[in-house]
Amino acid sequence: MRAALFQMTSGVDPTANAAAIVEMVARAKAEGADMLFTPEMAGCLDRDRARAGATLRCEADDIVLAAVREAAARVGIWVHIGSLPLKDERADGRWANRSFLIDDNGAIRARYDKIHLFDVDLATGESWRESSVYGPGDQVVAADTPWGRMGFSICYDMRFPDLYRALTNAGATILLAPAAFTVPTGKAHWHVLLRARAIEAGCFVIATAQAGDHADGRTTYGHSLVVDPWGDVLLDMGDVAGLAFANLDLSRIADVRARVPAIANRRTIPAQVTLG
Known part of the structure; x- marks a missing residue:
């Protein structure tokens, strides 16, 4: 499989972001x-909710999704949209952070709404409340492609290994982790988390990221990665937006899983903990 990763510096205008994709x-x-593969928030990255709310649409009317589907069908290529922010999708009024898998005919093969939302108050005074804007997904999603079963996650999800256990139990061999990581957390945790997810699962990990200084004032870490099942980094795109490629030798999955049969050796862990 030859994968193309588009590391973006998405702005606040969905029309411009759609044209770039x-x-x-x-x-x-x-x-x-x-x-x-594109990053999280590929269609619009805007912390100004009022401004974003004026441009965002529901899935059926989203201009980015429609443009990418048409382009995929026109040239005959599969596309993973890391995520799009969508409104009017939930009964509680919050928006959805949703990934899409699009085939080479432009059909949507799978959707995934981000499960884990980043809510934190930092000692610096910085505060993030993703759950005040977005509602969490409640479905673990894997989908078949010509190159194997792909398991879906988005950004903060990568800190929760139970999600990836569920995906690999369902037969996923390629894990997708699009993101818009901050620079401090990226420097500290990005590489180690993604390599760990690949190693423990015996899977390829494709993590396409936002990078650089954005129109809404934030800066993202970049370093889109492709990691093989042994934990070797096949591609690291650094901190500049652009397009890069990685060739995945899918036979590596069976080879690594035979050498370290962690999935075959898994056991169900009792929920109750015995205190000694």
């Missing part, structure tokens, strides 16, 4: 990619 769909296909 469509351009990369064509470039990825022209350079022999089987599938293009």
Whole structure:
């Protein structure tokens, strides 16, 4: 499998972000990619809720999703949209942070809403309340592709290994982890978390990231990664936006799992803990 990763510096205008992705769909296909991967919040990255609310749409009306589906069908390539912010999708009024798997005919093969939401108050005074804007998903999602079963996650999800256990129990061999990581947490945890997810699962991990200084004032870490089942980093895109490629030798999955049969050796852990 030849994977193309589009490391973005998404702005606040969905139309401009859609045009950038469509351009990369064509470039990825022209350079022999089987599938293009984008980061979390590929369609709009905007912490100003009022401004974002004026441009966001529901899934059926989202201009980014429609443009990417049309482009994928036109050139004949699969696309994973790391996520799009969508409104009017939930009864509680909060928005959805949703991934899409699009096939080479432009059909949506799978959707995943981010389960784990980042809520924290830092000693610096910085505060993040993702749950005040977005509602959590409640479904673990894996989907079949010509290159194997892909398991879905988004950004903060990568800190919760139970999700990946569920995905690999369901037969996933390629784990997707699109993100928009902050710089401090990226420097501290990005590489080690993603390598750990690959090693413990005996899977490839494809983690496409936002990078650089964004129009809404935030800065993201970048370093889109492809990690093989042994934990080796096949691609690290650094901190500059752009398109890059990685070739995945899918036979590595069976080879690594035979050498370290962690999945085969798993046991069900009792929920009750005995205190000694």
